[in-house]
Every structure is written in structure tokens, then in C-alpha cells.
Amino acid sequence: MISQTHAMAQQAHKSSNGVMVDVHNLVKRYGQKTVVDNVSFSVRQGEIFGVLGPNGAGKTTLLEMIEGIRKPDAGTAILAGHDIRKEKRAVQNLIGVQLQATTLFSELTLLETLQFFRSLYSQGLEPKQLLHDVALEGKASAHPQDLSGGQRQRLALALALVNDPKILFLDEPTAALDPQSRRMLWDIVLKLRELGKTILLTTHHMDEAQLLCDRIAIMDNGQIIALDTAAGLIHRLGAQATIDCQLDGKATRIDIEELPGVTMVRQANARYMIYTQQMQSTLIALLTYAQEKGIALTDLQVRTPTLEDVFLDLTGRELRPE
Amino acid sequence: MKILMLLRANFLMLLRQRALLLSSLGLAVISILVFGYLFGGNGTIKTVIGVVDQDHSTVSAQITSQLQKSDALKIYTGNAAEEQQALKDGQRDAVILIPAGFGQQLVQGNARLQVFYDQGNAVTAATTQLTIKAIIDDINRQIMHQPGTVTLDQQGVAVKALRSIDFITPGMLGMMLMWANLSVGMQLVNWREMGITRRLAATPLRPLTMISGQIVARLALSLLQGAVLLALAFWIFNVHIYGSIALLALLVILGSLTMLALGFAIASFVKKSEAADSMLLLISFPMMFLGGSYFNVNGAPDFLQPLIHATPLYYINEAFRQIMNYGAGWSAIQTGVLVMAAWIIASMLVVWRAFKWL
Numbered sequence: 310m311i312s313q314t315h316a317m318a319q320q321a322h323k324s325s326n327g328v329m330v331d332v333h334n335l336v337k338r339y340g341q342k343t344v345v346d347n348v349s350f351s352v353r354q355g356e357i358f359g360v361l362g363p364n365g366a367g368k369t370t371l372l373e374m375i376e377g378i379r380k381p382d383a384g385t386a387i388l389a390g391h392d393i394r395k396e397k398r399a400v401q402n403l404i405g406v407q408l409q410a411t412t413l414f415s416e417l418t419l420l421e422t423l424q425f426f427r428s429l430y431s432q433g434l435e436p437k438q439l440l441h442d443v444a445l446e447g448k449a450s451a452h453p454q455d456l457s458g459g460q461r462q463r464l465a466l467a468l469a470l471v472n473d474p475k476i477l478f479l480d481e482p483t484a485a486l487d488p489q490s491r492r493m494l495w496d497i498v499l500k501l502r503e504l505g506k507t508i509l510l511t512t513h514h515m516d517e518a519q520l521l522c523d524r525i526a527i528m529d530n531g532q533i534i535a536l537d538t539a540a541g542l543i544h545r546l547g548a549q550a551t552i553d554c555q556l557d558g559k560a561t562r563i564d565i566e567e568l569p570g571v572t573m574v575r576q577a578n579a580r581y582m583i584y585t586q587q588m589q590s591t592l593i594a595l596l597t598y599a600q601e602k603g604i605a606l607t608d609l610q611v612r613t614p615t616l617e618d619v620f621l622d623l624t625g626r627e628l629r630p631e
Numbered sequence: 632m633k634i635l636m637l638l639r640a641n642f643l644m645l646l647r648q649r650a651l652l653l654s655s656l657g658l659a660v661i662s663i664l665v666f667g668y669l670f671g672g673n674g675t676i677k678t679v680i681g682v683v684d685q686d687h688s689t690v691s692a693q694i695t696s697q698l699q700k701s702d703a704l705k706i707y708t709g710n711a712a713e714e715q716q717a718l719k720d721g722q723r724d725a726v727i728l729i730p731a732g733f734g735q736q737l738v739q740g741n742a743r744l745q746v747f748y749d750q751g752n753a754v755t756a757a758t759t760q761l762t763i764k765a766i767i768d769d770i771n772r773q774i775m776h777q778p779g780t781v782t783l784d785q786q787g788v789a790v791k792a793l794r795s796i797d798f799i800t801p802g803m804l805g806m807m808l809m810w811a812n813l814s815v816g817m818q819l820v821n822w823r824e825m826g827i828t829r830r831l832a833a834t835p836l837r838p839l840t841m842i843s844g845q846i847v848a849r850l851a852l853s854l855l856q857g858a859v860l861l862a863l864a865f866w867i868f869n870v871h872i873y874g875s876i877a878l879l880a881l882l883v884i885l886g887s888l889t890m891l892a893l894g895f896a897i898a899s900f901v902k903k904s905e906a907a908d909s910m911l912l913l914i915s916f917p918m919m920f921l922g923g924s925y926f927n928v929n930g931a932p933d934f935l936q937p938l939i940h941a942t943p944l945y946y947i948n949e950a951f952r953q954i955m956n957y958g959a960g961w962s963a964i965q966t967g968v969l970v971m972a973a974w975i976i977a978s979m980l981v982v983w984r985a986f987k988w989l
Binding site: 376377378398401402404406408410411412413414416417421424425426428429430468 | 826
């Protein structure tokens with residue numbers, strides 16, 4: 310009894326500290342395969358927290374366990390002080406979820422669907438206003454199957470907001486959307502943070518993670534392999550810039566590694582990816598080296614490192630297989 | 632408020648499912664029109680009956696003359712051999728044989744008539760059986776009113792002119808309830824497959840509440856469709872409900888609940904929606920015919936009888952016919968109601984064990 314009270318006091322203390330989502334050692338297995346392997350992290354109030362990883366990393370399963378849709382094999386998730394396993398109803402009232410592929414009742418109009426979902430909660434927002442907020446006013450009498458991909462995602466977002474939730478879960482919010490729709494959705498998400506909402510999203514798009522998220526957890530094969538701000542993660546690479554180029558056969562990896570400022574070199578046949586702390590010095594040295602040795606230097610690209618590079622560094626694989 | 636919204640959403644979804652409305656109400660209406668016009672629904676076809684009087688008593692003569700007075704019957708008289716041959720030749724729908732000693736046995740209270748049917752034509756055999764039953768019921772009723780010497784009413788046998796359309800309409804009502812309600816499980820399988828139930832699992836809505844909303848919406852639809860069907864049958868073909876409309880409505884609800892429960896039970900075993908479609912058809916079509924929606928299955932061969940009595944629709948159709956064609960009350964449909972209740976309970980047990988919302 311005493312320990313239980315103590316734990317509850319801790320939880321209350323934590324949420325007053327501003328932790329909205331507290332995940333401890335979540336595990337999910339399907340047969341022999343462990344899809345979510347001992348995942349823990351916490352999300353602060355008003356934060357946009359991203360889980361970045363390739364398809365199949367376990368992001369959706371992780372999210373579903375926190376949302377209460379899937380039962381974990383081990384571990385807990387505490388949302389705004391409520392344990393998802395014990396106080397599910399309380400959690401359901403304060404969260405909003407946007408699932409990966411949202412299909413809805415084809416027989417109801419958008420407005421009717423919103424009204425129906427709104428009726429499931431005692432408090433929330435006005436459906437017509439929500440449609441306006443996601444720029445779908447004109448489609449109030451349309452049916453879900455008449456919408457484009459981008460419109461459907463905005464509808465799903467409106468549904469997630471119907472109870473004016475404190476915590477939002479977005480699973481791959483811009484998957485398979487055109488650039489303009491993606492930007493529209495990003496704008497809405499950023500506005501939601503301004504309203505004080507806590508947002509937990511998953512994505513396999515590095516640009517999305519970098520743009521939206523305050524902190525990012527990189528997930529691969531069911532595990533969180535890194536957790537930090539985007540800048541922090543990139544900083545860990547120890548590189549200020551990346552130089553991509555193609556050098557013909559006479560160039561050797563050792564030579565390149567010895568150029569000034571170089572921290573790491575990745576090579577695949579004639580393609581070189583050179584990480585450097587002193588971009589200018591390395592570049593000058595590289596060009597000089599190529600000229601002196603008569604090496605053909607083509608496809609030169611100098612860029613700042615991205616989360617793709619971080620992922621590559623951590624796993625040896627690309628975030629998005631071509 | 633919340634419940635109203637739930638019911639409204641579910642009911643709207645049903646009304647907008649054109650395929651559902653077409654396959655249930657549409658099919659029933661088309662069948663009635665076809666059978667009504669094809670088999671002369673306006674009551675000009677008379678039942679042809681041969682009467683063989685082997686008793687030659689006052690009573691038997693009275694029975695014969697009454698039958699001859701009826702507008703719904705065409706009566707021939709003759710000896711047993713002649714009339715039986717006529718029946719075999721398809722010249723009679725039925726032959727009634729009044730055996731020797733009938734008059735005396737009637738006074739003692741245990742007289743029997745022999746009736747021979749032509750089973751060849753399924754549709755008219757149905758009407759004939761109903762007609763004969765009506766005749767006998769009427770004779771019994773008149774006899775019971777007379778103390779002492781038995782004399783029969785000179786007005787003629789009051790036979791309600793039961794036509795094919797009168798037989799078919801209750802059957803179509805039953806069939807329509809089957810088509811309208813059996814698919815409820817399939818809808819849930821679809822929702823599960825599309826991820827809708829998953830989305831709902833993140834809300835405070837309890838699965839049982841959603842399912843209840845569906846059930847109530849379907850019951851409302853069934854009553855509405857039933858009213859439309861019966862109104863049409865009355866308006867076009869003058870089909871009457873001789874019994875209590877309230878009792879009929881109650882049976883519509885019970886019949887719908889039976890089909891709903893069965894629908895959920897079937898869906899418990901289906902994982903993919905493609906399988907659901909074919910399974911539904913596989914069950915609905917045999918049930919529609921074995922249940923006696925289109926023809927009378929009471930005269931079907933013995934080996935089919937167990938199957939027929941295992942079909943929930945059979946009891947639903949029988950109950951409807953009893954109420955609509957005979958004005959029957961609670962006692963006549965008691966067994967049917969109990970069987971329906973048993974089906975509901977059995978189905979619910981299956982659902983409780985096997986149904987998966989997510």
C-alpha cells in the first residue's frame with residue numbers, strides 16, 4: 310500500500326514537472342520476433358517528439374501500445390499521470406490519434422463523421438470549426454472516398470482533434486503525400502504546438518523529423534538507438550560538413566583519410582563520402598590532391614550532415630532504401 | 632444525446648447502403664410482383680376439388696353443397712376411382728373423401744375426412760393445403776356451435792380465398808429480414824479490416840455500445856422495410872393481415888434479432904471480408920429455399936425435413952403465415968418463438984467466445 314501511494318505521488322510529481330508521456334520498458338513480441346524491444350523515453354509537455362526509423366522498425370506497434378490500442382507484453386506507459394493499463398478511459402479522453410492509413414465510414418459525410426466522433430466525448434471542439442481549421446470546409450458534405458490523400462490525412466487530423474486532446478499521436482502523418490500537402494500538414498502541426506499540445510509522431514522522413522521535432526528518438530529493429538535533438542544527434546557525428554564525390558581508381562581511401570580535417574570516410578567503389586570538421590581545408594586539399602595525381606573528380610557535393618548520415622553512422626544502413 | 636448520435640450515425644449508414652436495401656427489400660418486392668402477376672394474384676383462380684361422398688348422409692350432403700356454394704372453389708363430385716384418376720391426371724388440386732359412417736361419427740365427436748393432394752405443382756399445392764385446412768377448420772367451428780343434432784350453416788363454407796400471393800408475402804417478409812440482417816457481421820469484419828475498429832479503440836466508445844447501436848438501427852430498418860413491403864402487398868394485391876399487427880411487429884423484431892445473432896456468429900469465424908461475402912451467400916441461398924420463403928416445404932421429402940427444421944428462417948416464415956393468413960395468436964407460434972430464442976442464445980454464446988473486435 311505504501312509503495313503504491315509512493316509511486317502515484319511520483320507520477321503526480323512527474324506530470325507537474327511537465328512530463329506528459331512516460332514510457333517504461335515497453336516490449337511486444339510476435340512469436341519469435343521481438344517487434345518492440347525494451348523501449349523507454351519520456352515526452353515533455355508542449356514538445357514535439359519524433360520517433361524516426363525505417364519501415365518495419367516497430368514505430369507503429371510502439372505507438373499503438375502507448376495509445377492503448379495494443380496490449381504490451383511487458384512495460385508501461387503513463388500519460389498525464391494515468392497508467393494506460395489501469396486508467397484507459399481517462400487516457401482515451403485526453404488523447405487524439407491519427408493512424409497510419411485512415412479509412413472511415415464510407416457512408417457518412419465528413420461533417421457527419423466528425424459529429425459522430427465528437428459525440429463520443431463529453432468535451433471537445435465544434436466539428437464545423439475543426440473542418441475550417443484543417444481547410445476542409447468546402448468538403449463538409451463529401452464522403453471520405455472522394456478525398457485526395459492529403460485531404461484524407463487532414464480529415465484524420467481533424468478527427469484526432471475532436472476532443473481537444475492534450476496529447477496527440479501522429480503515425481506517419483505525411484506518408485505518400487505530395488510536397489504541397491506535406492507542407493500544409495506541417496503548418497498545422499506547428500500551430501498545434503503553439504496551442505500547448507504535446508505531440509508524439511513517427512516518421513521515416515528525415516526532413517520531417519528535422520523540421521518538426523524538438524527531440525528525436527531513432528528507432529531500428531525495435532530498439533531506440535539514439536535520442537537527442539536533431540542538432541545534438543548530428544553533432545555526435547563529429548562532422549561540420551559532408552563532401553560527396555566520385556574519384557577514379559587512382560585515389561585511395563587512406564590518402565583521403567589523411568586529408569586535413571577529415572573525421573571519417575565512407576567508400577563504395579568510386580563513391581566517397583568524406584566527413585570533415587574543417588570543410589574549407591579539406592576541400593582545398595581534396596582538389597589539390599586530385600589535380601596533382603591526375604584523378605578525375607566528378608559529382609562533387611558539399612552539404613551539411615543530416616539525420617540520414619546519423620542513421621547511416623549508427624546502423625550502417627540507409628534510412629530510406631532507394 | 633450521445634445515444635441519439637450513435638443511433639443516427641448507424642441508421643444513416645444503413646440507409647445509404649444501396650446494395651443492402653436492394654438485396655433485401657428490393658428482392659422481396661420484385662418477387663411479390665412476379666408471383667402476384669404471374670400466378671394471378673387477384674383471386675380469379677379457383678381451387679379445383681373433387682368430393683367423394685361414401686357416406687350418403689344428410690351431413691355429408693350438406694358439406695358437399697356448402698363447398699359448391701363457395702366462390703373460391705370449383706367442385707366436382709364422383710366416385711373414388713374416378714376422382715383419384717382425375718387427381719392423377721392433374722384435373723384436380725385435391726380430392727376430399729367423406730367415408731362411410733361419417734355422419735354418425737360426427738355426432739360421436741370423432742369423424743375424419745380423407746384428403747388427397749396433387750403434390751406435383753409446388754405453388755398450387757401450397758394454396759390447396761391452406762384452403763383445405765380452412766375448410767376443415769370452418770366445418771369444425773360450425774359443428775362445435777351446434778348442440779345435439781348437427782346441422783351446418785346454409786351460407787356455405789367460409790373459405791378465405793387464399794392465393795399464391797397470400798402464401799408468398801409472409802415468406803418474402805421472412806426472406807427480407809434474413810437478407811437485411813444476416814450481413815451485420817460482415818459489416819463488422821469490413822470495419823475491422825479497414826482499420827475502423829482500431830481507430831475507435833482509441834476513443835472512449837465501448838465495442839458493445841457500437842454493436843448495440845448497429846442492432847437497434849437494423850431493427851428500425853427491418854420494421855420500416857416490413858411496413859413498406861406489407862403496404863405494397865396490400866395496395867397492389869389486397870394481401871391482408873388477418874391476425875394482430877402488434878404480434879406481427881413483435882415477430883418481425885424477434886425474427887430480425889435471430890438473424891442478427893446468427894450474422895454475428897457467422898462473422899466470428901471469418902477473418903477476411905472476401906470470405907465473408909461468399910460465406911454469407913452460401914448460407915443465405917439454401918436458407919431462403921429450405922425455410923419455405925418461396926414454396927411450402929411442409930410437403931418436402933423426409934430426408935430434407937431435418938434440414939428444414941434446423942433452419943431458423945423456417946420458423947420465422949411459419950409464424951408470419953400463421954399470423955397473416957390464419958389470424959393465429961400466441962399459442963400457435965409458441966414453439967417457433969422458443970426455437971428463435973434458442974437460436975439467439977446459441978449464437979450469442981458463439982460470439983462471446985469467438986468474436987474479435989480488433
